Amino acid sequence: MKRIYLDNAATTPVAPEVIDAMLPFLRDTFGNPSSTHWHGRQARAAIERVRKQIAGYLGASPAEIIFTSGGTEADNCAIRSAVRTHGLQHVITSPTEHHAVLHTVEDLAAQGVVKMHLLQVDEQGRISLHELKQLLEKHPKALVSLMHGNNEIGTLNPIEEIADICKHYGAFYHCDTVQTMAHYPIDVSKIPIDYLAGSGHKFHAPKGIGFMYMRKKSKVHPLITGGAQERNMRGGTENVAGIVALGKAMELAQEHMQAHARHIRSVKQHMIELLRAKIPGVSFNGTSADIDNSLYTVLSISLPPSPHNDMLLFHLDLQGISASGGSACSSGAVKGSHVLAAIKHPAERGAIRFSFSRYTTREEVEHAVNVLQLLLSTDNPVELVRKNM
Structure with missing residues (x-):
């Protein structure tokens, strides 16, 4: 995998x-x-x-x-x-x-x-x-x-x-x-x-x-x-x-700051466009979708309500994709993200943070969006994971 x-x-x-x-x-x-x-x-x-x-x-x-x-x-x-x-x-x-x-x-x-x-x-x-x-x-x-x-x-x-x-x-x-x-x-x-x-x-x-x-x-x-x-x-x-x-x-x-920034911004913009095209109802948290007025290494997405949202990061991980639900320092915590709470992010919507580096490729974000689309379109993500293992 x-x-x-x-x-x-x-x-x-x-x-x-x-x-x-x-x-x-x-x-x-x-x-x-x-x-x-x-x-x-x-x-x-x-x-x-x-x-x-x-x-x-x-x-x-x-x-x-x-x-x-x-x-x-x-x-x-x-x-x-x-x-x-x-x-x-x-x-x-x-x-x-x-x-x-x-x-x-x-x-x-x-x-x-x-x-x-x-x-x-x-x-x-x-x-x-x-x-x-x-x-x-x-x-x-x-x-x-x-x-x-x-x-x-x-x-x-x-x-x-x-x-x-x-x-x-x-x-x-x-x-x-x-x-x-x-x-x-x-x-x-x-x-x-x-x-x-x-x-x-x-x-x-x-x-x-x-x-x-x-x-x-x-x-x-x-x-x-x-x-x-x-x-x-x-x-x-x-x-x-x-x-x-x-x-x-x-x-x-x-x-290499300018070259790295151009590459990462390009990868992030590509992922934004793919998400808008393939994930109905997706929106973006904070200013993260504004390429020129946000931290260009971070993209925080908000997903429509779904009974599978709570397990989405887990299923992404099983499909070989490492992402986050918020700050890494909160991983494993029972309490949700204090940042999402502060901006009044709707609790029923799922939140995923994707973040990039100079090593991230367009092919990688394309694969990640395709996997996310599959997970959101199936009634049984567990079965989908089994089929692809």
């Missing part, structure tokens, strides 16, 4: 060039980067090369890049540490943020450390900048945490405008760019973001490595203590091979 992977918003396959780049740091350059001998210095030099490289891509200084275990740690560090360091009492966010943000703010609010303010979103998941301004009028010394691109429905936030509003009111701006990092150009020398999170496994680096950008003036106390690593900002021996892999993945993404 041919297996097709359409869940790249959850994680991406590691690029072969990335594997090649990290292997020497697993085999030969294995020293502890905190050690002063030759082996340690080689590892340290590699880390600093990547730090400088990533800073250059973002228009930052190397001192503003802190390596982490991924986006969740970067989000936690920015939010928890900013609140503690700057004595912030209000956090403004939205109900469609990733749980790395929402659960962190909810935890701080439950402890009585901050008051949490949720912006309203419309049926496409868009926030109101007017409401943001109104809240900042009342609570100017606040932390605003609003993502760049939504991982479930593809809706993009206008981060340049949000950053300017925050700067005007003297608020701190944290932006979860986990889904957009290495897919869109982001220049913090022009956009006044204070904290930014990135995760390597969303752009063909391995899992377990990411980074936080932290503007110099917004410096915070570390979240993880126990060592002087990362300029005293994150205790713990660095993941040298992971950092090297992150650097190579960023290099590939930056050098």
Whole structure:
């Protein structure tokens, strides 16, 4: 059976060039980067090369890049540490943020450390900048945490405008760019973001490595203590091979960003056209069907009511197609997607998220749509699966 992977918003396959780049740091350059001998210095030099490289891509200084275990740690560090360091009492966010943000703010609010303010979103998941301004009028010394691109429905936030509003009111701006990092150009020398999170496994680096950008003036106390690593900002021996892999993945993404984007947009547009032609009653969640105004790697579809909707992802999987019902971090959870709930997606309609990478082909999405059409047109998906096994 041919297996097709359409869940790249959850994680991406590691690029072969990335594997090649990290292997020497697993085999030969294995020293502890905190050690002063030759082996340690080689590892340290590699880390600093990547730090400088990533800073250059973002228009930052190397001192503003802190390596982490991924986006969740970067989000936690920015939010928890900013609140503690700057004595912030209000956090403004939205109900469609990733749980790395929402659960962190909810935890701080439950402890009585901050008051949490949720912006309203419309049926496409868009926030109101007017409401943001109104809240900042009342609570100017606040932390605003609003993502760049939504991982479930593809809706993009206008981060340049949000950053300017925050700067005007003297608020701190944290932006979860986990889904957009290495897919869109982001220049913090022009956009006044204070904290930014990135995760390597969303752009063909391995899992377990990411980074936080932290503007110099917004410096915070570390979240993880126990060592002087990362300029005293994150205790713990660095993941040298992971950092090297992150650097190579960023290099590939930056050098070929426009070409990759053209390819993925073409694949996504092809799937949209096929779905509209072959699936009666299909619609699209968020702004994900708007190629030029959505996260181009994500397509969230809404299907007409059917008794088979609850098992649709399972049947797709049995047919060799990997997709998602929403955020990967909610997989297996009894509770449905908080993002779909926030945009008032009808509970009786099925929802599937397909997400793409530079490795996704038109033939793969054609096969996926054909299988989906068969599953939706049969009264007995289980029997169809048996016939095709």
